Amino acid sequence: MDRAPLRLSVLDQSPIGEDQSAAEALRASAGLAQSVDTLGYTRYWVAEHHNSPGFAGTAPEILAGQLLAVTRHLRVGTGGVLLPRYRAAKVAEVFNVLAALHPGRVDLGIGRAGGPADRFPAQVEEVRLHLGLIDGRRPETDQSAPVPPQLWLLGAGTNSARHAGQLGASFAYAYFLTHKPGGPVLDAYRAALTRAGQPGRRGVVAVRAVTADTAAKAEELAQSVLLWRSRKDLGQDLPLPSPASVRAHRWSSLETERAAVLRRTLVAGTPEQVHARLSALAADHGTDELLVNTLTADPADRVRSYQLLAQAFQLTAPRPDAVPV
Template identity: 60%
Template sequence: MEPSTAPRLSVLDQSPVGAGFSPADALHSSVELAQAAEELGYVRYWTAEHHGSPGFAGTAPEILAAILLARTRRMRVGTGGVLLPRYPPAKVAEVFGVLASVFPGRVDLGLGRAGGPAHDYPQRVRAVRVLLGLDEEGPTTGEEGSPVPAALPRMWLLGAGLNSGLLAGRLGSDYAFAHFLAPGPARAALASYRSAYAEHTGRPAPGGVLAVRVVTAESEDQAEALVQSVLLWRSRKDLGEDLPLPTPADALTHRWTALEAERARVRRDSLVWGTPDQVRERLTALAAEHGVDEMMVNTLTCDPADRLTSYRLLAEVFADKPRPVAPAGT
């Protein structure tokens, strides 16, 4: 991808819970954000899975994805992702077979290896693929005669290291790298994915997607205040204190401990933030550095209104730049 070409944008939604807001507020905000994202031109919208975390409300991504599919019309919707070690592969295949049957051509099935013992994760992924008919050697019916949907979901493997990218390539699946969790291995992981994909399929890989944590606001000072909230939340979480996202005002007046400040310095490198123009420049450069033409934007704010504003500003500033043409089936 040429460095001057702006990437396409998608949304990774973790349904963040801010101080003073409830998990129900967060889930309703996810519905509102998805509807806005479709109107703003985002390519796809993924719902994440977390359990036992006061900062995230999305415990059932397939349920939330179904609601969002019903509340939108054109945008692809899916999971980022279902934590496969927690579930029988047959159940995952059945759920997404139903979704793909009701919403043909719009469903993304993103799978992650967290959430439980992952020693048999590759076998579980292959089982889901066979049950859905995603592999050429797969059946025309699923387990116990369940029909394979005529319009298959698009499978994505998600990762923050090297293993999932290599597996995705060997299976001929799509792949998204969680830059916001661990930016260091991103280029190596994407390179191993593309190499394995080409070797397996005899075709160039689709390229992969980079998931990046982003915050933008009208001014640099406003963006910095929102970033301080994210950094305080993330630093606390790293140190074992899992809480809702603090307000920007609380973050700016917080007396940081030495350990919190150190974690914030580490985490700041994985954040893209600033005015819309600054963020557009950085995301475009990151896309070029990693050879991707699509960025999965993850934005966390205490107040859902600030999150919606960040996604709106980002879409507006990117709309002024030429975009790469989306390949068929994206």
């Protein structure tokens, strides 16, 4: 039996290059979404980060609304809203409005970072109630959208995966953050889905990857990511360095050691090399969709990387009248 074609999606953290402002990074995210809208990607998610010199996306629900307005084909959403920071009912209201304006195109991905996690299950249940996702139950004032957002839970461990499966929600595994194979995590998700009477979904895997027209250029971009992340892990949170800055940098022994660890899960190389590694990663995790996270100091390099990936995977451009699924 032939395996279904691998679907690719975008996870955008709105990276700030060393010569960029946060406003420029946000505009670059809007430009990237428009650039990939017709390339055959499935969804486009924006992340939530606070007090970070390297990421501009502090309000993903606002950015998602802007991206929905300037694209036509992509499903757009969050990867994700940090639910413990907010009132669950307000999060649901925001996404009900987005779904009413853009039916069938809205994803609500939520994570449990950002505050006490003990109330997270109850908060998720309240979000589901206000989205109209619980059969037979409605809030006193039902303002759920005719086509509700698709609910996703984001996580890196089996507890989050089981919770998603028990709720019948979709699940995204943060491989790019954990640097650990997620087979057992996704197995737990699928088992919980089956017990809940909703088998079939496989979950998606979020992976950090970058490619370029030449192997040398791809390696330059990879070195930029590795230096940025190594510094961050060692307590120095900075914007993404340019390839020129990386070439001039004298790596410390600690940075070098950290980069060697990070290199194991960063997928970088020519389009052919990246295609092979991503295909193998998807097969190892039993998934038919990858969320690709690409970080570059220059927004043009990021656009080009996603264009080359679309070509390498032979993604099918949507018809002008195509409806996202």
